[in-house]
Amino acid sequence: MDNIFILTLILAGYLFVIGYLGYCGYRKTKTTLDYLVAGRSIHPYIMALSYGATFISTSAIVGFGGTAAFFGMGLLWLTFLNIFVGIAIAFIVFGKRTRHIGHNLDAHTFPELLSKRFQSPFIQGFGGLIIFLLMPLYSAAVLIGAARFLEATFTIDYNMALLIYTLIICAYVLAGGLKGVMYTDAFQGSIMLIGMTLLLIFSYTKLGGVTVAHQALTQLSAQVPEKLASLGHTGWTSMPKLGSNFWWTLVSTIVMGVGIGVLAQPQLAVRFMTVKSSKELNRAVLIGGIFILMMTGVAFTVGALSNVYFFNHPEFGKISLLAAGGNIDKIIPIYVNSAMPVWFVYIFMLTxxxxxxxxxxxxxxxxxxxxxRDLFDRYILKGKKGSYSVPITRVGIVVGVLITVLLGYKLPGSIIAIATAIFFGLCASVFLPAFIGALFFKGMTKTAAISSMLVGFLGTAFWLFFIHQKESAALGLCQFIFNKPTLVGYPWVVVDQIFVILPLSALTAIIVSLFTKKLPREHINDCFKHVK
Amino acid sequence: LGIKDPQIWLAYLLCVLSTLFCIIYGMVNWNKG
Incomplete structure (x- = not known):
């Protein structure tokens, strides 16, 4: 890094703008009338980028960009699902009903929505507990992505980088709360859009143009290490061999796990409930689609193309994975720092x-x-309004941050995409059948919702501890009890739980609904009031 | 464009088509809701 002083100035300017926008948001929400007017006049660009910037993190850019350098352009199937499922279906099919039913039931959180829809306090507590205990896994993946880039850019210790990043974000969250989050998100989303567009243009220019770059990447297939080829790797511009270890990991864990799991992400679903009209959802589809294409589409394409850069560069002379010393999470940071002009490294740092x-x-x-809200208000205050819930929420934030940072220090290398996929897959198996039932099936019962959530949670835990070899071997419980790393053979050891547990959870919801007591008709009518 | 695998091309095509769908849906329903 040539000039730390300039980067520090840019960083200070960025943080100043964030602070100013947070203040603007605070000023505009002082009265209920202001809140309503601001809500109606808020630009769809802000709404869409707020959703997109929350959806896309360093996990997508650094973690999955590095994963694309490893697996190749097959990750573009995830980009397709991110756009079609994560934006089109999420906004058009799920978003409008989530908003209406959330408003009808006066729900403020995702577990509260499910809890009130199925008249079950257990669902709110269970959902809240899962989020509090397991979301740090995903948050840690996001933090690691940021810290890895800081480490490569400033050439400072990774642990120090993680600490600096956490302190900046923690100060921002605790001081700002929810005020102005949409404005700051939109500003951050705009920076991301500029940064990723420039990254795509520079990468293709550096490699001699679109066709030349792709041809060079295709010709690199001869450089696939023998070990990876034996697992099904066929090159970076083709899919892995059908049914191979690589194919199952790419398709079931990376593409389906994240592509479907996005529908049941609590921090995204709750945003539909804070939208003031369904008109904004319609408008946000347009901007969201373009935004996601430019985020994941660019990250995955550039990640795969980084192999050409590293192989042709005299300093490296090898594929991305080897150039990064075997740590997938370091590929994008090293690529940007090595291949891009210094001023762009600053821009990407902000991105x-x-x-x-x-x-x-x-x-x-x-x-x-x-x-x-989900644990203290529901179980201690029993739904009554009290003055303790906000301090408890703040304590929850601090404890959540501490768990996240601890995981950031403890998790191994090449973990970002895997940790993200585990959390997305878990949310899909636990929440998705109940969420779909809550929005679309009036006949789904309380017992069915609870049963499907329990099957999803216990099934996922069983799969991670005893079946899916990558996690079961690392966790060690199967080895301890049965003296072997996994209970089954190929291909189940590489099939993600979302292919088995999600259908099982959905089937449980359907079967149990057929044989258990329906919810009162008046309650169902209240839930679906104004829902077309 | 230097890519031979039809599965990768299909992924590219679906990315573009789904983005176009989002753009057209947003434009058609811009004032609805």
């Missing part, structure tokens, strides 16, 4: 800071509300 802050602020807030 990642923005991506991390906009996502992590929502995570920390969701963790806090899961303690303050």
């Amino acid at each position: 990642l800071l923005a991506a991390a802050m906009s996502t992590t602020s929502s995570h920390f807030h969701t963790m806090g509300t899961s303690v303050g």
